[in-house]
Amino acid sequence: MRCPECQIAVAGGTTCPACHQPVPERETFGGQGAYYLRVLLGVSAVVVALFFTLSILGWGWGRTVYRFTVSQWRWLYLALIALPIGIGIYNWVEMHNDEITVTDEYIERRSRWGVQRLAWRDVKGFHSHSIVPRRSWLWRTFAVKRWLSREYLMWHLPWQSYELVGPPDAKGGDLVILLEPGTIDEFPWLLSLINERIGEPEEG
16 A cells, blocks of 8 residues: 555555554545536536526516526437436446555455456456547447546546556456546545556556
8 A cells, every 4th residue: 555645555454654644555546427416517517607697687587497498408408418428327327336445465446247356465456547438338428527536627638548458257258447537536646556556657
């Protein structure tokens, strides 16, 4: 593990020798579904506020409501309001159960597709890939997340996915834990913990 304060490698469950703060035995990372829901609800609220503000300035509240109900564009207005909400709810459903746990012994991912656990000693490869449009899970669940994700807005990370490759699973194929930006909270810290255990990823 790593000390959250000093950013140095320290065994989990012990005390950091530099700052004397306890180092957790495990770190847990949730999905970003709730984050996208909040952001997109905010987008819808801004659209509603802007529409009614501009309308009321011109016609007044009563006239605005009347013109809205009889307007042939009302379905377009409703779509502009409802679409961000729908995308936010979809992403929340997709990711609200996602969870990644990291310890000194293993990394584990829980999602609606099941549980994947990979011991660090069994890792056969750690690879990074530039995300190709229309090929990634992230793109298929709305490319708008490319611009709203914390990786882009806050952390300025390269738009890359990461794969941890392990031994064959029960189906005979290699166990692969896929990590994509825009899906996991505190992504930079997760990558630093992985790097501390197995080093930097190989490209390609």
